[in-house]
Amino acid sequence: MAELILADSDINVVVTTYDMAAKKEDNKFMRRLKPDVCVYDEGHMLKNVNSQRYQGLIKIPALFRLLLTGTPLQNNLQELAALLAFILPDVFKEVEGDLNVIFKAKATTQDADHAALLSAQRIQRARSMLTPFVLRRKKAQVLKHLPPKVCRVQYCSLHPSQKEIYDGHLDQARERARVRVEGGKILKTDENNPLMQLRKAAIHPLLFRRHFTDEKIEKMADILRKKEPANFPATAKRHHLIEEMRNASDFWLHGWCLDYPCIRSFDIPDLAWMESGKVEAMVKLVNTYKANGDRVLIFSQFSLVLDILESVLNTSLIHFTRIDGGTKIDERQSLIDTFRDDESITAFLLTTKAGGTGINLMYANKVIIFDGSFNPQDDRQAENRAHRVGQTRDVEVVRLVTKGTVEEQIFALGQSKLLLDGRVAGDSEDGGKAEEAGEKAVAKMLLEGTGMSSGDAQDDNMKEEVKTEKAKKGIKEEKHEVDVKSEIMSPERKLPQRKKSSILDMLTRGGSQSEVKEKEVKVKKELVVLDEDGDEMLV
Numbered sequence: 001m002a003e004l005i006l007a008d009s010d011i012n013v014v015v016t017t018y019d020m021a022a023k024k025e026d027n028k029f030m031r032r033l034k035p036d037v038c039v040y041d042e043g044h045m046l047k048n049v050n051s052q053r054y055q056g057l058i059k060i061p062a063l064f065r066l067l068l069t070g071t072p073l074q075n076n077l078q079e080l081a082a083l084l085a086f087i088l089p090d091v092f093k094e095v096e097g098d099l100n101v102i103f104k105a106k107a108t109t110q111d112a113d114h115a116a117l118l119s120a121q122r123i124q125r126a127r128s129m130l131t132p133f134v135l136r137r138k139k140a141q142v143l144k145h146l147p148p149k150v151c152r153v154q155y156c157s158l159h160p161s162q163k164e165i166y167d168g169h170l171d172q173a174r175e176r177a178r179v180r181v182e183g184g185k186i187l188k189t190d191e192n193n194p195l196m197q198l199r200k201a202a203i204h205p206l207l208f209r210r211h212f213t214d215e216k217i218e219k220m221a222d223i224l225r226k227k228e229p230a231n232f233p234a235t236a237k238r239h240h241l242i243e244e245m246r247n248a249s250d251f252w253l254h255g256w257c258l259d260y261p262c263i264r265s266f267d268i269p270d271l272a273w274m275e276s277g278k279v280e281a282m283v284k285l286v287n288t289y290k291a292n293g294d295r296v297l298i299f300s301q302f303s304l305v306l307d308i309l310e311s312v313l314n315t316s317l318i319h320f321t322r323i324d325g326g327t328k329i330d331e332r333q334s335l336i337d338t339f340r341d342d343e344s345i346t347a348f349l350l351t352t353k354a355g356g357t358g359i360n361l362m363y364a365n366k367v368i369i370f371d372g373s374f375n376p377q378d379d380r381q382a383e384n385r386a387h388r389v390g391q392t393r394d395v396e397v398v399r400l401v402t403k404g405t406v407e408e409q410i411f412a413l414g415q416s417k418l419l420l421d422g423r424v425a426g427d428s429e430d431g432g433k434a435e436e437a438g439e440k441a442v443a444k445m446l447l448e449g450t451g452m453s454s455g456d457a458q459d460d461n462m463k464e465e466v467k468t469e470k471a472k473k474g475i476k477e478e479k480h481e482v483d484v485k486s487e488i489m490s491p492e493r494k495l496p497q498r499k500k501s502s503i504l505d506m507l508t509r510g511g512s513q514s515e516v517k518e519k520e521v522k523v524k525k526e527l528v529v530l531d532e533d534g535d536e537m538l539v
Helices: 004-008 018-021 024-034 050-055 077-087 096-103 121-133 160-181 194-203 214-228 238-246 250-259 263-264 277-292 304-315 329-341 376-383 406-425 431-449 455-472 501-507 513-517 534-538
Strands: 037-041 064-068 149-156 296-301 320-323 347-351 366-371 397-404
Touching: 004 024, 018 024, 018 050, 050 077, 064 077, 096 406, 149 277, 160 194, 194 406, 214 238, 214 250, 214 263, 238 513, 250 263, 250 304, 277 296, 277 304, 277 366, 277 397, 296 304, 296 376, 304 320, 304 347, 376 397, 376 406, 397 406
Parallel strands: 037 064, 149 397, 296 347, 296 366, 320 347, 366 397
Antiparallel strands: none
16 A cells, blocks of 8 residues: 555545554655655644654654644643644754753642743743744634633532541551651552542542452352353462452442342442542532533543443433443444434533544533543543534533542642643733743742742732732732842852652642641742843742
8 A cells, every 4th residue: 555655646645643653664654755744633642752653753754744733732831842843853953952941840739839830931932932833723713603611610528438538548648758758668559659549539439449358359259250150260260360359449349249140249338329529519410400401521531430420320310321432433423423313311421532532512511520630631622522613502611629639739730731821822911910920930939949838838829819810900019129139149059949749748748728728828028030040940
């Protein structure tokens, strides 16, 4: 096929996929093809310069490269530098290292306002670099008659069974942090990755194995080997079966109890899948939507969570359909068509990235983000599947966040990433206000580097939000500038770097983000005037 395409001068266009074009043999063919123009849809797939996909596709020679994307900036400004280096490697490749130094800022959920990520100097540089190479068309400009989309956050409380599990894992995380600080060795457990365990506990208790104890599992394994020899032959080693069951969650083993009646007596209590703060909030929302004649898309990051939600919707007598990563490609469109034609189907369950970002599900006008992603653009693309061409009703997006848990920090970090995207694209305040906000952020970073407490930083952030609101209403704020000693701002003197720790460092100190914000500490605001060599402050 490759030789026929190369020999046939009448073929003007070749359509392929990212994965195929990056493969060794196919990439070799694409290089031999020497296209005049390369168009890359979903261009944000090329954000990682170290990926095999990026390294393979950049070798394809082209006179002109065009990237099409709705999310050019997903996490940080280094991704923007990667995209620019891809479309114009001759221009940006030589200065790639310098760009990475300028734009290297990684926000964590511990940061009060993610000042390093949102620095006005970085943003202004990124915007000036991006402007000559970007043609931006927003949905509101193209689809002027599309109904509005309203987004809101609904906070949920931990169910008692959830709280017990969450507090237990939080204590474990604190103990691990203590051992690490003291230089001790952290023992490996069955449930490593404390962050993921906290996320699971904030979603649903059945994502853990608590009901099926080791004793129950051994009895179940013996019964299965005796009663179900076809599925669990005696020739298979017993400890392999036990190990598999020990690594499963309560809800996964619940599925086994349904499939094999011989072990049904060990099953979880009836309606245990309803015991979650998020589940309770979701059921209330969906029942309201059903009563009003609305239809809803429900998104989760995890297929197992969708399994739990299926039981929840069946218990609540809600008609639904489902697509996830395991759904066959040739079946997906028929499921979408069924949802379109059968208006008795109230809910559509989907994993966040299932079916591709371009599918149109405008037949629903409500969206529930059951558990959010670290990358807010994934959630935004998911919710926009209902906000498409053909939508005639207002779209409401509800994000469920469990209060007092790690989900609050994940949500705050996602909002900062979206704010960065908006500022680079020019959606935020004008240059003067942006510069003022950037100076204040740098001033606060300096104060933190010299011993300012996290409570002071939070208070500063609260005052900043009040001032921003006043500025929007036209209220003039008086600016006070304080000269800084020359030796502090001297480029020869190494400036204090802002300490940034992981999400768990914040959690192990105790107290959620909402609790920290309640502290009121009066702090004298100082505004620092930076010279041209003050860039190191932002690193």
